[in-house]
Amino acid sequence: AQSVTQPDIHITVSEGASLELRCNYSYGATPYLFWYVQSPGQGLQLLLKYFSGDTLVQGIKGFEAEFKRSQSSFNLRKPSVHWSDAAEYFCAVGASSNFGNEKLTFGTGTRLTIIP
Amino acid sequence: DAGVIQSPRHEVTEMGQEVTLRCKPISGHDYLFWYRQTMMRGLELLIYFNNNVPIDDSGMPEDRFSAKMPNASFSTLKIQPSEPRDSAVYFCASSSSSWYGYTFGSGTRLTVV
Numbered sequence: 001a002q003s004v005t006q007p008d009i010h011i012t013v014s015e016g017a018s019l020e021l022r023c024n025y026s027y028g029a030t031p032y033l034f035w036y037v038q039s040p041g042q043g044l045q046l047l048l049k050y051f052s053g054d055t056l057v058q059g060i061k062g063f064e065a066e067f068k069r070s071q072s073s074f075n076l077r078k079p080s081v082h083w084s085d086a087a088e089y090f091c092a093v094g095a096s097s098n099f100g101n102e103k104l105t106f107g108t109g110t111r112l113t114i115i116p
Numbered sequence: 117d118a119g120v121i122q123s124p125r126h127e128v129t130e131m132g133q134e135v136t137l138r139c140k141p142i143s144g145h146d147y148l149f150w151y152r153q154t155m156m157r158g159l160e161l162l163i164y165f166n167n168n169v170p171i172d173d174s175g176m177p178e179d180r181f182s183a184k185m186p187n188a189s190f191s192t193l194k195i196q197p198s199e200p201r202d203s204a205v206y207f208c209a210s211s212s213s214s215w216y217g218y219t220f221g222s223g224t225r226l227t228v229v
Contacts, residue, residue: 034217043120043207043220090159103172104149104218106159 002027002093006107013081014115021076021110023065023091032094033074034104035065039087047089050074061085086114120221122208128227134196137224140189141210149218150183150193151207159207165191198228 003026013019025031032051036044048059055067065076074091091107121140129135141148149164163173168185176183180199185191195202205225209218 036220041222043222044209044218045220046217049217103161103164105161108158 002031002095002105004091004093004105004107006089006091006110008110009108010111010113012113012115015083016080019076019078019081019085019112021089021091021112023074023076023107024072025074025091025093026072027093027095029095030069033065033067034092034094035059035063035074035076036090036092036106037061037087038090038109044090047076081112081114083114083116086112088112120208120210120219122206122221122224124224125222126225126227128229129198131199131228132197133228134194135198135202135226135228137193137206137208137226139191139193139208139221141191141208142212142219143189145210145212145219146188147211147213148185148191149209149211150191151209153205153207153223154203162193195226198226200228202226203228 005024007022034049035047037047038044047063048057048065050057050067058064063078065074067074088109088111090109092104094104123138146167150162152160152162160175162175163183164171165185181195183193205223207220207223209220211218
């Protein structure tokens with residue numbers, strides 16, 4: 001069974017600073033990996049996804065993530081954060097045999113706070 | 117596209133009452149998922165459907181919970197009788213075989229008092 005670990009429960013970053021949110025996964029084969037963002041009172045919105053190919057994937061809102069098989073990681077990055085990036089971020093893993101449409105397993109989330 | 121539509125947005129009910137949550141997936145999506153989000157347990161998959169057929173309901177906490185998908189454009193999650201520990205945000209999400217990743221609804225915040 002797949003699993004996801006987001007080691008950081010809460011991160012505080014100054015506006016304009018760079019950001020990296022950590023995600024480690026456990027899965028026997030090549031996983032399908034996702035990052036979602038949840039603003040207060042809202043549902044989850046897909047930021048980016050990785051299935052195969054280039055290990056550096058670009059997403060919406062200026063985010064990117066890098067798949068590192070050797071480290072079982074899929075960390076999310078942004079070079080310069082904006083106050084509007086304050087939200088909860090979830091990493092998720094799906095079984096590659098089902099194209100990621102079945103049973104996505106989510107991490108516990110990282111809450112991002114932005115300070116002026 | 118209006119996205120995944122859930123109703124109601126908020127529900128407050130008394131313990132023992134029946135609660136029905138509703139979801140309209142994105143037209144053309146053939147997968148539908150029900151998740152529950154709590155502070156203690158995070159996001160838990162309750163059940164999912166493919167082409168209106170339940171595929172995996174192993175996440176449904178107990179017999180008080182039931183879900184149906186009578187057609188491709190509608191699904192319900194019912195709790196009967198409700199208990200305070202059912203208080204959570206319930207999300208519906210849909211997806212397509214030809215597109216990888218879920219689209220979530222805005223959720224239903226359920227409070228059982």
